[in-house]
Every structure is written in structure tokens, then in C-alpha cells.
Amino acid sequence: MELNAEWTIHSPNSSVTRAPNLLGRMVRDFLDARDLAWRLFVRDVSARYRQSLLGYLWAFLPPVVLTLSFVLAGQASILNTAGTSLPFAAFALIGTVLWQTFSESINGPVQAVTQSKPLLARIRFPYEAIVLAKVGELLFSLTIRLTLVCGVLLWFGIVPPWTAFAAVLPIAVLILFGTAIGMMLAPLGGLYDDIAWTLTLALSLWFFLTPVVYEQPAAGSIIETANLLNPVAPLLQTARQLLSGGELTHLIDAGIVTLITLPLFVAGWIFFRSSLAFAIERINA
Amino acid sequence: MIAEINRNPIASSTSDQDLVVDVRGVAKKFCRSLKHSLWYGTTDVFSELFLRRRCTDTLRSHEFWAIDGVNMQIRRGEAVGLVGRNGAGKTTLLRMIAGLIRPDVGEIRTRGRVAPLLALGAGFSPILTGRENIHVNMAVLGLSSKVINDRIDAVIDFSEMEASIDAPVRTYSSGMIARLGFACAIHVEPDVLLVDEVLAVGDIAFRAKCYRRLSELLARDTAVVLVSHNPSTMLFTCDSGVLLEGGRVQTQGSIHEVVKQHEQDLLFGGGDETAKPTVSKEPSRTGLEIASVELRNATGDSVDHLTTSEPGAIVVACRAREAFENVSLNFSLRNTASVDGGSMELESIVDGRVFSISPGESELCLQLPVVCMRPGMYSGKISVSIGSLHTLDAVQSFCFRINYDKPLGQAPAYQPRSWDMRIRDQTLLRRSA
Known part of the structure; x- marks a missing residue:
């Protein structure tokens, strides 16, 4: 048995952020993590639905119920559902599916760290794998939900154009943006429960500040201003317009957010890699 | 203490071809208060974020040295026993060698694949079957899917759990989970195996099998670090030992010396032998x-x-x-x-x-x-x-x-006694005379 000559060094100053060839290492670790991420993804998905009677139906139910409640609110004139470019039910369903994808992508890394605590405290492995597995899980749910969206669009007589496939781009940016923020919060989330609790609250507020179940807020309202500053808004609207073959009204904004997202994602990843160790040593310490 | 460590000359031992673990002047501080611990963790995270150099070699309030100035080298095929009371720092040292926590002072170098057996079945999902969990566990320990598929039969065979391998792990007893966890870890074929008291569970036959397997791995040049409170296990498995006391190395050398010293400490409570009542x-x-x-x-x-x-x-x-x-x-x-x-x-x-x-x-x-x-x-x-x-x-x-100044050996107590001899019959002698 020949020993690999390369030494792994653990020292107080072996800071990840100051390591030489940082990006190269990150890519290599990412490639190393794929196999494990796949295993963890298979584990989580199969464990998730195994102990349930309705099984994969649970991937459909949340957006359906959420949409139904907004349709009912519209019917009772609690919510203004008129003036959407699509039939409101289809409009709201696509919106909630996309919003849920974003909300799961931001929650993913935080949940990954919390759920993997026993593993993190005992075995050294590429930590990217747990985040990657969460992204896989959310892509899995998204695929199931998009088939539902297609069905509903066809029901309303809207045939998604072939350009609908381009929606992959804004959706990918949406996921990257959410995951970037999630990775920045995850190490602290491993220390304090406050992070996860705050996130739940913040996301419920953020939902209403994003044009998920409405299209054009009243001029001069706080929500209108929030929509302009909200990075999720142009991505979500562009994705919905692409899926339903509508006119693209927020393309430039979506482009700007995309340009911001890429460096943000790299920064979030570096932060996650370097800071998670501090959380891990306190988990069992 | 710290200045002393920093002055330690870097030995040439890194060039030693057989060296797989090299621990040099390592210290680690822990915090007794959860509130402070979490806060220090947060400040560490932010200092990393702003690329500030952390001051790791001084204690903050509520902190103490859990490991303090430890040096040790482990070579291929060597079994080292870590001995000490609860809280002496044995597990912390193992976790540092495994790379789970970084030292605050000093440096640890490892070479090859390090497989920690710190808790058997870490990451086992209770809902999944034993077989599915083997896949996950071995993947976490760093094996590719192909290698896992090649070895899974050997793992199941070793764990002797063919009958229940497709049942959910929640139906397993703790002994069965331990078997599966151990079987996974040793089939990773690591260069360094870290074993933390996990073999205490399981029945005696399986334990014997585990130790047999450990000696096979040792013969094939795997280095083993073992933590156990059972002195006979230590004497049987290890060549050398390290006695930790309050995070410091008290004795280091042959396992016999180390175990003897540890037992002496336990016997007299670590205090001096002339203590007054x-x-x-x-x-x-x-x-x-x-x-x-x-x-x-x-x-x-x-x-x-x-x-x-x-x-x-x-x-x-x-x-x-x-x-x-x-x-x-x-x-x-x-x-x-x-x-x-x-x-x-x-x-x-x-x-x-x-x-x-x-x-x-x-x-x-x-x-x-x-x-x-x-x-x-x-x-x-x-x-x-x-x-x-x-x-x-x-x-x-x-x-x-x-x-007591005479040896008592393994006797459970001293038996008061006297020795005697009595002549029963001297007539035979007289007759022959």
C-alpha cells in the first residue's frame, strides 16, 4: 500500500479564505462532493416520502393550497385579482411555485447544517455536499411542480411556447441567489436558532413584498417601492412571463440581478466553507 | 506555555516516510458557558468574514485549555492508545486529528484517508434500510459509488446482518447499529483509523471479531488510535500509549507504562500517596x-x-x-x-x-x-x-x-493466614530405625 505523499495540515491559521488557489480548490471540492451529494439527495428524498401515505402528492399540495386560498380571497374581493395578464389561478400558481423554489433555496443550506449536525460533528467530508443535496431536493420538487403548472396552463387553454424552456435561466439565478444568502446564514444558523426563526418571519414578509400573487401594486404604495428594490421580483416575473409566453417587462432588471448574483454566490460559498468549521466545533463542544 | 511551544524546533520527522499523523504543540480551548461559546463562535465567524487574523493563543473569559501542548507522532501500522479519565481530552484530540476541529495553537498533519469512528452510525437515517444507510455512510467517509458497490457485500457479511439488512434501521438494536457502523468504517480501508470507545457495545463474539479485524488492518499498515477504558483491550491492541490528564500529556511511551501509570492515578485519585484522611x-x-x-x-x-x-x-x-x-x-x-x-x-x-x-x-x-x-x-x-x-x-x-507494601496481584482481598506443619505419625519411622 503506497501512501499518498500529500499532507493535510490543520492549524489555527489554515484559513480557507487565505489558501492559495482558492477557486481551484473550491471547484475540486465541488467535484469531489458530487458523489456524496447524490447519495445524500437519494437518502433525503426517499426518506422524506417513505413515511407518508400520500407520498409525492406532498410536493404538489403546498402551492395548490396556497393558490386556492388566494383564489378564494380574490373571489371575496379581499384581494384584487383583476388585471393579471393570465387567468388569476394560473398566475398565482406559477408565482407560488417560483416563490417556493426561492424560499426553499434560501432555507436549504440553513436546514442542511441543522439537520446534519450529528454528521458534521463526527465526520470530515466536503461540506458542499449537504448544500448540493438540498439544491437537488428542491430541483426534484420543482420538476414535479412544473408539470403541475403545465397541466394548469393547458387547462386554461394556454399552450406554453417552446421559449418557455428559457425560464430555466431566471429560475437558476433565483436558486443561486437564494442559496448564496442561505450559505451566508448557515454557519450562524448552526450556532443560533434565531437565524432559522428569523428566516421564517422574514420570508413571510418578503412574500408580500414580491409580486407573487399580484402584478401591479398601487402607485406610491410601500409595496411598489419594495418591488423596485426587491431582487427577487424581476427574476420571478421574468420566469413567469417566459413560462406562460407573456411579454418580458423586467428583462433589464433581471439582467442586473443576475450580474450581482454571480459574485454574491461565490462570496457566499467562500464564507460557508470558511466559517462552518467554527460552528461545527461549537456543536459538540 | 505558548511561548514554549512556539520555540519548539520543527523536527525533521515530517520527512519520515512512515509518519501518518504528526501532532505538534497542539492546544485547544473550550468554553464552559454555552452563551459565551456561541458568542465566541459568532465573533470567529465574522473575523473570518472580514479576513481579520484571530488571536487564538489567549484565553477569553469562561474558556479553558481542553488540550494543552500535546505532541505525538503516529506511524504506519502503529496502534496508539489514548488513556485518561473522562474529560481528559481524549475525544477532543481524536476530533482534531480527524480534522473536525482546528487547533488553536500548534499544528496537526495527517496523510492518507482518516476514518473516524467517533460514534457508530452517525448519520444513519432511521427510516432507511441498513443497506441504504451503508451507501450513505460509506459515501460520507469518502468512497465513490463504484467502490461502495464493490465492497457492500463484504460489509454486510462482516456485520453478520444478512437477515435484517433490508429492514429500516429504526428496528435495529444499538448493538446492531454499532456492528453496521464498524463494518462500514473498516471497509473504507483507511490509512488512519480513529476508534473512540465504540467497541464497548456489541456482544463478546462480535467484539473479538472487531479486534481481530483491527490487528489485520494494523498488519496491513493502517495506523490506529484507540480510546478505551478497558486496560486489557489497550494492552492487547496497542504498542504505545499516551496518558492525558487535564489536556496535557502526563506520560507517553510503551502502553504498559502508560496503563500502569493510569491505574496508579485511579487508585490514589491522582493525589499523593501520603494524603491524610x-x-x-x-x-x-x-x-x-x-x-x-x-x-x-x-x-x-x-x-x-x-x-x-x-x-x-x-x-x-x-x-x-x-x-x-x-x-x-x-x-x-x-x-x-x-x-x-x-x-x-x-x-x-x-x-x-x-x-x-x-x-x-x-x-x-x-x-x-x-x-x-x-x-x-x-x-x-x-x-x-x-x-x-x-x-x-x-x-x-x-x-x-x-x-500495603507487598504485592497483592489480582486478588480481590487480603486473606489472613498462617502456615503450619504437624507430624501425624512417627511410629513408621521408629519401626524402620
Whole structure:
């Protein structure tokens, strides 16, 4: 048995952020993590639905119920559902599916760290794998939900154009943006429960500040201003317009957010890699 | 301490071809307060974020050194035992070698694949089957899917769990989970295996199998670091040992030396062998108070220890404000190093002896014609009671020492004895003369 000559060094100053060839290492670790991420993804998905009677139906139910409640609110004139470019039910369903994808992508890394605590405290492995597995899980749910969206669009007589496939781009940016923020919060989330609790609250507020179940807020309202500053808004609207073959009204904004997202994602990843160790040593310490 | 470590010259040992683990002047601080611990974690995270250099070699409030200036080298095919009391830093050191936590001072270098067995079945999902969990566990330990598929039959075979491998892990007993976890870890074929007391579970046959497997791995040049509280396991498996005490290396060398030193520490509580007896008690309001407890030797002189094989006495002086009848003197004596925790209960009332105490001072005495107890530190609970239930006063802890200058070996107690010879019949001799 020949020993690999390369030494792994653990020292107080072996800071990840100051390591030489940082990006190269990150890519290599990412490639190393794929196999494990796949295993963890298979584990989580199969464990998730195994102990349930309705099984994969649970991937459909949340957006359906959420949409139904907004349709009912519209019917009772609690919510203004008129003036959407699509039939409101289809409009709201696509919106909630996309919003849920974003909300799961931001929650993913935080949940990954919390759920993997026993593993993190005992075995050294590429930590990217747990985040990657969460992204896989959310892509899995998204695929199931998009088939539902297609069905509903066809029901309303809207045939998604072939350009609908381009929606992959804004959706990918949406996921990257959410995951970037999630990775920045995850190490602290491993220390304090406050992070996860705050996130739940913040996301419920953020939902209403994003044009998920409405299209054009009243001029001069706080929500209108929030929509302009909200990075999720142009991505979500562009994705919905692409899926339903509508006119693209927020393309430039979506482009700007995309340009911001890429460096943000790299920064979030570096932060996650370097800071998670501090959380891990306190988990069992 | 830190300055000393930093002055340590970097030895040339890194060029040693067989070296797989090199621990140099390593220290790690821990925090006893959860609130502070979490806050320090947060500040560490942010200092990393703003690329500030952390000051790791000084203690902040509520912190202490869990590991302090440890040096050790491990080579291929070597088995090192980490010995020490609970909280001495054994697991922390293992976790640092595994790369789970970074040292605050010093440096740890490892080479090859390090497989930690810190808790068997970490990451096992209770809902998934044993087979699915093997895949996940071995993937976490760093194997590719292809290699896992090649080895999974060997893992199942080793764990002897063919019958239940497709049942959910939640139906497994803790022993079965341990089997599966151990089988996974050793089939990773690591260069360094870290084993933390996990082999204590499981039945004796499986344990024997595990140790057989460990020695096979050792013969194939895997290095093993073992933590166990069982001295015979250590002596049987390891070549060298490290005795940790309060995070520092106390003794380092052959496993025999290290285990002997550890047992000595346990026997005499780590204190010096001339420690005086100590008494701790609460005040009494029953009208009778134990004033003092002392040890006496054969001639009735007060002594600081008893001696096995010699006569002795434990004398309890009482101060009474009224008269008491039917008083019993009771002892519960326990060797502080005894593993089973059994104690010796001596009650005068059970032996048919009760005392009448009149107001004033009196001495109650436990006479030991021969001290038969093994040498070591003893912790006693002493009480004076009416009958056997109504306690008048008690000493919660009376610590004293029993010495013995001859070997007693593994004998459970000293057996008083004498040797003799008697001639039964000399007529045969006379007749032949």
C-alpha cells in the first residue's frame, strides 16, 4: 500500500479564505462532493416520502393550497385579482411555485447544517455536499411542480411556447441567489436558532413584498417601492412571463440581478466553507 | 506555555516516510458557558468574514485549555492508545486529528484517508434500510459509488446482518447499529483509523471479531488510535500509549507504562500517596453530633492510613447533649477505584451490637482485627443511628487510604493466614530405625 505523499495540515491559521488557489480548490471540492451529494439527495428524498401515505402528492399540495386560498380571497374581493395578464389561478400558481423554489433555496443550506449536525460533528467530508443535496431536493420538487403548472396552463387553454424552456435561466439565478444568502446564514444558523426563526418571519414578509400573487401594486404604495428594490421580483416575473409566453417587462432588471448574483454566490460559498468549521466545533463542544 | 511551544524546533520527522499523523504543540480551548461559546463562535465567524487574523493563543473569559501542548507522532501500522479519565481530552484530540476541529495553537498533519469512528452510525437515517444507510455512510467517509458497490457485500457479511439488512434501521438494536457502523468504517480501508470507545457495545463474539479485524488492518499498515477504558483491550491492541490528564500529556511511551501509570492515578485519585484522611459533613440538630473520625493502628495510636494485613480501627467520636439507647454505628466503605462500584456495608446493629450513649463525649469504635481490604483510596459514609433507620448524624464522605507494601496481584482481598506443619505419625519411622 503506497501512501499518498500529500499532507493535510490543520492549524489555527489554515484559513480557507487565505489558501492559495482558492477557486481551484473550491471547484475540486465541488467535484469531489458530487458523489456524496447524490447519495445524500437519494437518502433525503426517499426518506422524506417513505413515511407518508400520500407520498409525492406532498410536493404538489403546498402551492395548490396556497393558490386556492388566494383564489378564494380574490373571489371575496379581499384581494384584487383583476388585471393579471393570465387567468388569476394560473398566475398565482406559477408565482407560488417560483416563490417556493426561492424560499426553499434560501432555507436549504440553513436546514442542511441543522439537520446534519450529528454528521458534521463526527465526520470530515466536503461540506458542499449537504448544500448540493438540498439544491437537488428542491430541483426534484420543482420538476414535479412544473408539470403541475403545465397541466394548469393547458387547462386554461394556454399552450406554453417552446421559449418557455428559457425560464430555466431566471429560475437558476433565483436558486443561486437564494442559496448564496442561505450559505451566508448557515454557519450562524448552526450556532443560533434565531437565524432559522428569523428566516421564517422574514420570508413571510418578503412574500408580500414580491409580486407573487399580484402584478401591479398601487402607485406610491410601500409595496411598489419594495418591488423596485426587491431582487427577487424581476427574476420571478421574468420566469413567469417566459413560462406562460407573456411579454418580458423586467428583462433589464433581471439582467442586473443576475450580474450581482454571480459574485454574491461565490462570496457566499467562500464564507460557508470558511466559517462552518467554527460552528461545527461549537456543536459538540 | 505558548511561548514554549512556539520555540519548539520543527523536527525533521515530517520527512519520515512512515509518519501518518504528526501532532505538534497542539492546544485547544473550550468554553464552559454555552452563551459565551456561541458568542465566541459568532465573533470567529465574522473575523473570518472580514479576513481579520484571530488571536487564538489567549484565553477569553469562561474558556479553558481542553488540550494543552500535546505532541505525538503516529506511524504506519502503529496502534496508539489514548488513556485518561473522562474529560481528559481524549475525544477532543481524536476530533482534531480527524480534522473536525482546528487547533488553536500548534499544528496537526495527517496523510492518507482518516476514518473516524467517533460514534457508530452517525448519520444513519432511521427510516432507511441498513443497506441504504451503508451507501450513505460509506459515501460520507469518502468512497465513490463504484467502490461502495464493490465492497457492500463484504460489509454486510462482516456485520453478520444478512437477515435484517433490508429492514429500516429504526428496528435495529444499538448493538446492531454499532456492528453496521464498524463494518462500514473498516471497509473504507483507511490509512488512519480513529476508534473512540465504540467497541464497548456489541456482544463478546462480535467484539473479538472487531479486534481481530483491527490487528489485520494494523498488519496491513493502517495506523490506529484507540480510546478505551478497558486496560486489557489497550494492552492487547496497542504498542504505545499516551496518558492525558487535564489536556496535557502526563506520560507517553510503551502502553504498559502508560496503563500502569493510569491505574496508579485511579487508585490514589491522582493525589499523593501520603494524603491524610479527610472528613466532610453537615451539622446535626438531633442532639448527637459526630465530632471527629480517626484511624488507629494496632497499638491504639492515631495514624493517617490503615495497612492491609495489620490490625486497625476506625474511631468515631460523638458529642451528645442527651442520652440515647439502642445506638448503632454504620459504615459504607467503597474503594474509589473499584469498577463495579460495590461497597462494603458494616452495621453494628446487624452484628448484634448496640450502644447506650450518655450525655457528653464518647468514642464508638470499629475494630478490624485484620485489615483485609485491598490497598487504595477509600471513600466511606459513616452514620450513627437509633436502630437502623433513625439517623442521628452522618459523615457523607470520609476519605482515607489503605497501604500495603507487598504485592497483592489480582486478588480481590487480603486473606489472613498462617502456615503450619504437624507430624501425624512417627511410629513408621521408629519401626524402620
